Amino acid sequence: MNPLHRLTTRIEAADRLDAVAAKIRDIASPLGRPSSLRDKLTGRWLGHSVHPMLVAAPIGAWIGAAALDVTGASGTAARRLIGVGTLAAIPTAATGAADWFDTSGAEQRVGLAHAALNDVAVTLFAASWWSRRHGRSVRAIALSGAGLAAVGVAGYLGGHLAYVRGVAVNTTAFQSGPEGWTRLIERDELTTGVPVGATLDGLEFVVVDRTDRVDVLEDRCTHRGAPLSDGVVTGDCIECPWHGSRFDTATGMVEAGPASVPQPVYRTRVVDGWVEIRRTEVGGLRRNPIGAAHDTG
Ligand code: FES
Numbered sequence: 430m431n432p433l434h435r436l437t438t439r440i441e442a443a444d445r446l447d448a449v450a451a452k453i454r455d456i457a458s459p460l461g462r463p464s465s466l467r468d469k470l471t472g473r474w475l476g477h478s479v480h481p482m483l484v485a486a487p488i489g490a491w492i493g494a495a496a497l498d499v500t501g502a503s504g505t506a507a508r509r510l511i512g513v514g515t516l517a518a519i520p521t522a523a524t525g526a527a528d529w530f531d532t533s534g535a536e537q538r539v540g541l542a543h544a545a546l547n548d549v550a551v552t553l554f555a556a557s558w559w560s561r562r563h564g565r566s567v568r569a570i571a572l573s574g575a576g577l578a579a580v581g582v583a584g585y586l587g588g589h590l591a592y593v594r595g596v597a598v599n600t601t602a603f604q605s606g607p608e609g610w611t612r613l614i615e616r617d618e619l620t621t622g623v624p625v626g627a628t629l630d631g632l633e634f635v636v637v638d639r640t641d642r643v644d645v646l647e648d649r650c651t652h653r654g655a656p657l658s659d660g661v662v663t664g665d666c667i668e669c670p671w672h673g674s675r676f677d678t679a680t681g682m683v684e685a686g687p688a689s690v691p692q693p694v695y696r697t698r699v700v701d702g703w704v705e706i707r708r709t710e711v712g713g714l715r716r717n718p719i720g721a722a723h724d725t726g
Contacts, residue, residue: 433585440542440586441535450537454530460523461530463673463685470527472689478597479689480524484587487521488580490514491554495577498570508561511554511573518551525587528597531653531672531687536594539586546583550576599690600654601647605708606632606695612703613645619704624667626658629706634695636704637662637678643704644678645695652688 430438440446460467472479494510497503522544529540553576560569590596606629614627619638626648627634633648635658646667648658655671662668666675666684674688681692695706 433582436582437539437586437589440538443538446538446541450541453541457526457530460526463687467527468686470524471687472524473683473686475689476683476691477689478524478528480521480528480597481591483517483521483524484584486517487514487551488584490517491573491577491580495573498573503561503566503570508558508569511558511561515551515554515558518547518554522547522551527687532590532596536590536596539590539594540596543583543586543590546579546586550579550583553579599651600649601651601690601693604632604647604649604693606630606634606647606706608708610698610700610705610707613706614704616643616699616702616704619643622662624658624660624662626656633658634706635660635667637667639678642679643697643699645697645704645706646676646678646681647693650674650688651690651692657692 454461460470468474470479475482490510491514494503494507494514497507497510525540525544525547529537529544532540553572557569557572557576560566560572591598611629613629613634614625614636616638619625619636621638621640623638625636625638627636627645633656635646635648635656637644637646646657648656650657650669650671652669652674653671655669657667657669657676659670660668661670662678663675665677665679667678668675668685669688672687673685674683675685676682676688676692677684679694681694683689683691694709696709698705
């Protein structure tokens, strides 16, 4: 096991970090409450998490400064790049914190360590900027180097959160229902405005009878995977039981975050008292063959 993997495993098991996380949640609670600010930070307006996009700004600026240092061209340009990177780290941290609020357990601990290391990096780069301003170039370059090392380890932990733990990814990316019309549930089993769960070939769906039509969406919330069939229908939307995201049941569009990715919806029709569904998309992402017997996409 490589040292970074070992470090990550230890952080995941370090439950004493939970008390620290609880205190930070208290202090930064406005970022965790439903609000238009929170929606902006988590990416509802973008249809995608914002944090991965913003991280390019500070890291790019800091690496640019390092390249100038290495080539012996450090000076005003390198100092400005470090200043820009340090300022860009502020909104980047805010978007990461907004995503972190919806984690728990091991994910929450790794997220905390990721943020702490990035804080160390920002402090080192701020000190480097100050040293450069006062002509202490050797110290400034050493501080930048230490900052890059911290941001590198933080990046490893951030990648672990997304690629291994699945934080801030679309939880429905590998799911898909039938390409052709297929019976899902008898309409008699539905009550207007009440979400009902249904299973087809191992995939879960949530069905909402709208009197003049029937809406069907994938049951697993795109945000963190909650069963929407345990949620409530409010107006045109279904509200997720875990973090309160609201999805339009006809279009799947996110009407309130923290979810950023729309919920997959299906075409529906009622034939001989049965609700039938088929996929609306063509092609798209590779699909998980397990539980998608009708899928050829
Ligand atoms: S799981 Fe978080 S809003 Fe649905």
